[in-house]
Amino acid sequence: MNIFDIVGPVMVGPSSSHTAGAVRIGRVSRRLYHATIEKAEILLHGSFASSGRGHGTDKALVAGLLGLSVDDARIPDAMTIAKEQGLSVSFGTIDLGEDAHPNSVCLRLSGEAGPMEIIASSIGGGRIMINAIDGLSANFSGDSPTLIVHNLDQPGHVAEVTSMLQHKAINIATMQLYRNGRGGHAVMVIECDQEVPEESLSWLSHLEGVEKVTYYSPAEERD
Amino acid sequence: MYTSFADLLEEQKEKNLPLWKLIQLEDCREEALTEEASWQRMADMYEAMKESDRAYDSALRSESGLVGGEAAKIRKQREKGALLSGDFFGHVMERALRVAENNACMKRIVAAPTAGSCGVLPAVLISLEEKYLAEGGDPADLSKRMVEALYVAGGIGGIIAERASLAGAECGCQAEIGSASSMAAGAAVTLAGGSPDKAVHAAALAMKSLLGLVCDPVAGLVEVPCVKRNVIGAVNALTAADMALSGIRSKIPADQVMDAMRSVGRAMNEDLRETGLGGLAATETGKAVRKKMSRR
Numbered sequence: 001m002n003i004f005d006i007v008g009p010v011m012v013g014p015s016s017s018h019t020a021g022a023v024r025i026g027r028v029s030r031r032l033y034h035a036t037i038e039k040a041e042i043l044l045h046g047s048f049a050s051s052g053r054g055h056g057t058d059k060a061l062v063a064g065l066l067g068l069s070v071d072d073a074r075i076p077d078a079m080t081i082a083k084e085q086g087l088s089v090s091f092g093t094i095d096l097g098e099d100a101h102p103n104s105v106c107l108r109l110s111g112e113a114g115p116m117e118i119i120a121s122s123i124g125g126g127r128i129m130i131n132a133i134d135g136l137s138a139n140f141s142g143d144s145p146t147l148i149v150h151n152l153d154q155p156g157h158v159a160e161v162t163s164m165l166q167h168k169a170i171n172i173a174t175m176q177l178y179r180n181g182r183g184g185h186a187v188m189v190i191e192c193d194q195e196v197p198e199e200s201l202s203w204l205s206h207l208e209g210v211e212k213v214t215y216y217s218p219a220e221e222r223d
Numbered sequence: 224m225y226t227s228f229a230d231l232l233e234e235q236k237e238k239n240l241p242l243w244k245l246i247q248l249e250d251c252r253e254e255a256l257t258e259e260a261s262w263q264r265m266a267d268m269y270e271a272m273k274e275s276d277r278a279y280d281s282a283l284r285s286e287s288g289l290v291g292g293e294a295a296k297i298r299k300q301r302e303k304g305a306l307l308s309g310d311f312f313g314h315v316m317e318r319a320l321r322v323a324e325n326n327a328c329m330k331r332i333v334a335a336p337t338a339g340s341c342g343v344l345p346a347v348l349i350s351l352e353e354k355y356l357a358e359g360g361d362p363a364d365l366s367k368r369m370v371e372a373l374y375v376a377g378g379i380g381g382i383i384a385e386r387a388s389l390a391g392a393e394c395g396c397q398a399e400i401g402s403a404s405s406m407a408a409g410a411a412v413t414l415a416g417g418s419p420d421k422a423v424h425a426a427a428l429a430m431k432s433l434l435g436l437v438c439d440p441v442a443g444l445v446e447v448p449c450v451k452r453n454v455i456g457a458v459n460a461l462t463a464a465d466m467a468l469s470g471i472r473s474k475i476p477a478d479q480v481m482d483a484m485r486s487v488g489r490a491m492n493e494d495l496r497e498t499g500l501g502g503l504a505a506t507e508t509g510k511a512v513r514k515k516m517s518r519r
Contacts, residue, residue, distance in 0.1 A: 001224060001381070001384060002224075002250055002253065002254045003224075003246065003247075003250040003261075003265075003374070003377040003378070003381060004264055004265075004268070004377075006335070006336050006376075006377045006380035006381055006384065006389070006406075007265065007268050007333070007335045007336075007344075007373055007376060007377040007380070008264075008268050008333055008334060008335065009333075009334055010267075010268070010271045010331060010332070010333050010334075011331070011332065011333075011334055011338065012329055012330065012331050012332075013325065013326030013327060013328070013329055013330060013331075013332050013338050013341070013445065014285070014326050014327045014328075014329065014338055014339075014444070014445040014446070015338055015339070015445050016334050016337060016338045019329070019338070020334070020338070047443065050443065050517065051442060051443035051444060051499065051516070053286065053516065054285075054286045054287050054442060054443070054444040054446075054516050055286075055443075055444065055445065056286065056329050059329075071271075071331055073330070073331055075329060076329045124390055124392065125337070125389070125390065126334070
């Protein structure tokens with residue numbers, strides 16, 4: 001926490017968790033999708049479902065998907081802007097289970113890059129957590145550059161990724177590994193202190209056994 | 224971030240720097256930010272606070288229809304000279320309502336420390352700036368001092384966050400309106416030229432008067448009672464500042480007051496911590512509003 005988390009941020013009201021956090025979830029999701037989103041099915045869980053409308057959570061999520069920032073005065077008009085930009089939006093509710101944070105949402109996105117499902121929560125004070133992407137755990141905050149590598153569960157992939165980071169003098173802040181079963185599909189989520197260059201991402205994505213490389217850069221958020 | 228008022232005051236004596244400077248330096252060190260960049264960001268925050276006050280539109284209503292147009296009523300009464308609490312407090316009340324109503328109506332505000340309590344600091348600081356300007360204060364000097372006061376507010380908020388919480392969901396409204404009030408009280412003393420010691424006493428006095436305040440938003444919305452509680456947060460900050468400036472001291476040290484806020488928050492039933500299940504939210508009228516909102 002820094003002093004501008006206390007005196008700040010500048011945001012569109014009314015709620016840091018239900019409005020500003022929701023915008024951030026939308027923004028991070030937009031960047032994770034990496035292509036034009038044509039359709040978004042937005043399923044609200046818990047308190048997002050029960051008091052989301054009064055807090056403008058619906059508009060805030062759509063505003064984020066459109067790339068608006070938390071202090072953009074156009075957030076209340078997000079639905080109209082979505083229509084103008086050809087983003088089709090639908091809303092529903094979902095039960096993500098007892099363990100899910102009360103302010104959670106499941107975003108089912110589709111467009112040029114095919115379908116993508118993101119589960120995220122707004123954990124207070126405008127901070128967020130991306131919990132899962134396409135059914136695999138992710139658990140990152142969107143505060144740091146984040147590298148997500150999907151690969152086959154076989155020896156050596158972690159070493160490949162970490163030696164690339166070492167080579168580029170990139171320090172790892174946090175690292176998580178998950179797999180759906182021995183020898184199945186695995187995912188590593190690495191939060192870094194520095195940005196990962198484009199050519200390294202491209203190099204990674206061509207490696208044998210690597211299925212997908214997703215990268216989130218918070219640079220835009222800091223503007 | 225400082226973790227105690229005692230450390231902050233001790234370091235202040237040691238280094239003989241103003242409070243705001245110590246707070247700024249500490250944040251710059253942690254965030255690897257230059258003093259110039261930090262100052263500019265804080266100046267931008269004050270500008271954004273002023274904008275959140277100027278942008279008020281009395282015709283706007285919140286999504287539930289419960290909030291809107293109330294600051295204009297105070298203005299009318301003030302302009303008639305009919306306010307019991309006088310002209311200056313009239314400005315403070317009006318401004319707290321303007322900014323908090325703006326928040327409920329999805330306009331841009333500065334969360335300080337939270338969106339729900341966003342009216343307190345602007346109400347106190349902008350009204351004091353206006354008052355000093357009217358008394359012939361130098362505008363350039365004043366705008367510098369406003370930014371310094373905001374640093375003091377931020378430093379106080381930081382200590383409260385470390386020792387207790389700034390979230391209604393954790394410690395009730397005392398953590399939001401109470402903290403905002405405490406921050407504004409210290410800032411007001413600094414602005415008035417009071418000593419660091421007096422600023423800290425003002426912060427303690429302000430929090431003590433709001434200790435125990437529960438977070439009971441009707442239908443879970445940042446509307447009722449949040450908007451009007453910004454008024455008591457602002458007014459309480461000014462009375463605490465005046466007490467401290469007069470030499471009245473908090474008999475319980477500021478650090479212990481914040482620790483007490485945490486204990487009180489922990490003792491609060493979950494219904495009274497932003498769940499919208501207890502207090503005013505659980506009244507007959509509160510429940511009817513929730514029912515109406517869920518049907519929409």
